[in-house]
Amino acid sequence: MTQPRGPAEPRRGPRPDPDGGGGSPRDPGLQPERTRLAWRRSALTLTVVTVLAVRQALSGDLGGLLLAGAALVGWGVTLPIYWRRGTGTGPAPLDGRSLPAVALGAVALAVLGVVLVLRGL
Amino acid sequence: MWESIRRWFDPRELRSVGSTPDYRFSLANERTFLAWLRTGLALVGGGLAVAQFLPPLPLRHLREVIAVVLLLLGGAVAVRAVDHWARTERAIRLGEELPASRFPALLALAVGLGALLLVAAVLVDAVGGR
Structure with a gap:
């Protein structure tokens, strides 16, 4: 431990930013990091649900195979969106279109799930 | 309704109102x-899990109904x-009050009610199945 014990640690913690925060790469609240991790958590959730859907679809017949393929294609199309916003430094630019697209992917999975459940009847 | 759906997919429209807020x-x-x-x-996954892992319930197609409702x-x-x-x-950009919503309360009630129904079904099954 080279750091001597002392009362003052001037570099820690949030401090007023003289630049006004506009161009500052660091945010005391770690907001960009938290947002990226939230995207990664969501990507993991999507992957798990896709695996469940594929497992349900694979019932041996051709229709099931096609539906499993559809689930995998949907996963492959939406995952890059999660990936783009879940990696990198700095706050990712909010292009506004990623969020509806990602939600649309979730709705598509729900619809696919309903089709799969009704097929099994 | 179509207007708001179109608005979701048009980021320029969203950016045209008010002023850019603190990015945080x-x-x-x-x-x-x-x-x-x-x-x-998670609800979608839960529905798929119900359809795949729940044993058939005493009521006909009850399992499928639960799965579809969750989905x-x-x-x-x-x-x-x-x-x-x-x-x-939009509200943040315009400096307005944030939109209030009943949805969380309704969802909580629905989930709680569903849980109670399942508890009742399990109890009935445990008592009557012996």
Whole structure:
């Protein structure tokens, strides 16, 4: 431990930013990091649900195979969106279109799930 | 309704109103959206899990009904997440009050009611199945 014990640690913690925060790469609240991790958590959730859907679809017949393929294609199309916003430094630019697209992917999975459940009847 | 759906997919429209807020507010709004999206995905996953792993219930097709209800609920949560995100973003840009919503309370009631029904079904099965 080279750091001597002392009362003052001037570099820690949030401090007023003289630049006004506009161009500052660091945010005391770690907001960009938290947002990226939230995207990664969501990507993991999507992957798990896709695996469940594929497992349900694979019932041996051709229709099931096609539906499993559809689930995998949907996963492959939406995952890059999660990936783009879940990696990198700095706050990712909010292009506004990623969020509806990602939600649309979730709705598509729900619809696919309903089709799969009704097929099994 | 179509107007608001179109608005979700048009970021320029969203950016044309009000002033650009502190980006941290936008990121917090985005994380809230993601939390709701995961809630929706969890409901979808729950519906798929019910269909695959639950043994057939005494009532005919009850298992499939539970699965479909969970799946539809999951889809509704995802749609509502985008809508709420867009309306919140708009309110932040305009400096207005954040939109209030009954949805969390309704969802909580629905989930709680579903849990109670399942508890009742399990108890009835345990008592009557002997």
